[in-house]
Amino acid sequence: MNRTIILLMALTAALGTATLASALKIAPATETVIRLKAKNFEFTPGEITVKKGAPVILELTSEDRAHGFNLPDFSVRTDVKPGVVSRVSFKPEKTGRFGFTCDVFCGSGHEDMSGTLVVTE
Amino acid sequence: MNEFDRRDFLKLAGLGGVVFASGLRARVLGDGLRKDEETKAEEFYFVQLSDTHWGFDGPKVNPDAQGTLKKAVAAVNSLDTQPDFVVFTGDLTHTTDDPKARRERMAEFKEIVSKLKVKTVRFMAGEHDASLDRGEAYQEFFGDLHYSFDHKGAHFIVLDNVSDPQAIIGEAQLKWLQADLKRLKRDTPIVALTHRPLFDLYPQWDWATRDAAAVIDALMPYPNVTVFYGHIHQEHHHLTGHIAHHAAKSLMFPLPAPGSAPKRAPVPWDPAAPYKGLGFREVEAEVKKAKYEITELPVTKG
Numbered sequence: 001m002n003r004t005i006i007l008l009m010a011l012t013a014a015l016g017t018a019t020l021a022s023a024l025k026i027a028p029a030t031e032t033v034i035r036l037k038a039k040n041f042e043f044t045p046g047e048i049t050v051k052k053g054a055p056v057i058l059e060l061t062s063e064d065r066a067h068g069f070n071l072p073d074f075s076v077r078t079d080v081k082p083g084v085v086s087r088v089s090f091k092p093e094k095t096g097r098f099g100f101t102c103d104v105f106c107g108s109g110h111e112d113m114s115g116t117l118v119v120t121e
Numbered sequence: 122m123n124e125f126d127r128r129d130f131l132k133l134a135g136l137g138g139v140v141f142a143s144g145l146r147a148r149v150l151g152d153g154l155r156k157d158e159e160t161k162a163e164e165f166y167f168v169q170l171s172d173t174h175w176g177f178d179g180p181k182v183n184p185d186a187q188g189t190l191k192k193a194v195a196a197v198n199s200l201d202t203q204p205d206f207v208v209f210t211g212d213l214t215h216t217t218d219d220p221k222a223r224r225e226r227m228a229e230f231k232e233i234v235s236k237l238k239v240k241t242v243r244f245m246a247g248e249h250d251a252s253l254d255r256g257e258a259y260q261e262f263f264g265d266l267h268y269s270f271d272h273k274g275a276h277f278i279v280l281d282n283v284s285d286p287q288a289i290i291g292e293a294q295l296k297w298l299q300a301d302l303k304r305l306k307r308d309t310p311i312v313a314l315t316h317r318p319l320f321d322l323y324p325q326w327d328w329a330t331r332d333a334a335a336v337i338d339a340l341m342p343y344p345n346v347t348v349f350y351g352h353i354h355q356e357h358h359h360l361t362g363h364i365a366h367h368a369a370k371s372l373m374f375p376l377p378a379p380g381s382a383p384k385r386a387p388v389p390w391d392p393a394a395p396y397k398g399l400g401f402r403e404v405e406a407e408v409k410k411a412k413y414e415i416t417e418l419p420v421t422k423g
Contacts, residue, residue: 066286068287070324070325070327072321072324072325073325079287098325099325099326100325101324101325101326101327102327103287103288103324103327103331104286104287105216105248105252105253105283105286105288106286107216107218107253108215108216108217108218110216110248110327111327111385111386112384112386114326114384114385
């Protein structure tokens, strides 16, 4: 381990990540915030497009009952409950089309409640 | 793979389930192949039916939604030798938001399967039966959501991974499982019966149990464990270490192979091949070897 890394680790421990970023004038990457509504038995929007490597924040709300949001390819999941905004963040590091689904059984259309995340270059 | 022969398993997976010499019942019947009394007591067969979805309505998917289960019951009754017992691995009924309709479907289902000649019938819930009311109606009609029983030297464990709508076994049931296993000898043949897969088959389609790893951890020290389940409406075979998992066909509609279609929509009915993709299975248990021979059977002959 070289001296620079050791120095950075020591600084991080001493000052905290935010303070260190500020001290080193490192600008945080821009986060894309996407709002997703869950309702029997669909997500709106049903397809969302993001850029590879760009941090994403999903804000999920339910308009009726308890649902779930599961995006296994990026290990992202959260409960989606009425009256609560659920936030999850991730950075997609691969391109393609990836399915997400409701993983809390919600009724006769549960199996249809899914969508697609499109990650482009 | 210990007693469960790996070559046989691969053969099973490769040939779509109709496998092995099927001499077990002949031996039990004593047609000249009779073995000693000890072996006789340890060999039996049961029938697995799954995902009957009573109450489903979709003519393009199954125009005989009212008749398929009844035909399956007749098919089981027509087997030359009746099984020791029948097991239904969940989704007995199709879900409904209406608690009254849910109970009506369960009552109708129960009436239809009461026509089985075999009177020992083991039930378990699927998410369609139990997720919307945490198993309240199911328990009124069919009893406990999880339980175990012994049969001719094999230990059967029925696990509930559906009454929690999040597809979780949960801490309480996990503790019960650990206590149930603790009283067994390590080499006891164990058969786990459940609805959802106990591994991440395809989480993108919700084909998983969220805390399945904890169940597998509990089962892993036991060398003779086999899992039979439903949920995915097709035959499927998988190994987690030495634990074999066997999914059964539905008796209402087939679903596509995992990830093979944009959505997990039912496979449409094929008028040229009615009941294609539907069926049930015989499982012949050779308890001493913890070996299970599976034969897939159609709803109707011909």
